[in-house]
Amino acid sequence: MIASAASAAQAPRPAHGLAAGIAAALLGALVFGFIQGKIGHRGQEVGYWALCIGLLTGAALGKLGGRAPLLALIGIPLAVVGVSVAQLLGVAVLMGDESSWPTTDTLIGHFGLVRDH
Template sequence: MSQQFQPPAPDSYTAAPAPAPARRGGNVGLGILAAVVAALVAAGAYGGIMNAIDRQVGYAAVGVGLLVGLAAGKVGGRNPALPVVSAILSIGAVYLGQLFFIALALADYAHIGVADVLSDPGIGGLNDIWKESAEAMDYLFLGIGGFVAFGAAKKVSD
């Protein structure tokens, strides 16, 4: 006695869940905010690393760009403005890191706190020192940071 297969009644099936929507735009505002926070953190770390080893390292500029680009791309999604914003913020972060390195070096030299260096001549004084001492490598590191940030933001958002 063999039984034939009886399909279940049509209403006993559960509907498959709808596919997740493709990640398109993301939240651009949060992406930019994440990139700004990452840029400030990376600038401080970049200046601190340079102060600790008493020179610039290209890998650190790559790290700045990578951090800023990843933050913007992961949080902001696939908006085409985010790679550009990431590149600009990364260039600014490398620059601020270089200024922070100068401030740390001056504070060590004068045996005062970094806050005293930042408040006395201010950022303008540090910028003047940076302009006088900037070499081709300083500009190269600015470019490296921006290039890596652009690529990272674009790659992560795909």
């Protein structure tokens, strides 16, 4: 009885892992993008933020998704998207600080300028 309860608790749940991975990638992108935008005007760049987003995404996928093999393949592009969003957000925060535009207007209304930066 105890063995079946333990195996049921550790059964792979890819849907939970995917939801947690998406949330972790977005949370990491928001945090590190904001930090990058705030210190970017000094010409500095946080070099480890990409690694942190990847680790955070992978940990969330593995912890809540279990050992589902598909999650390993999904985790790579998910982390890359998280890093890309962090980079775009960092540029938008930096451009918003240097101009009179709010960050949301910079990111949405002037996306071409953010993308070209």
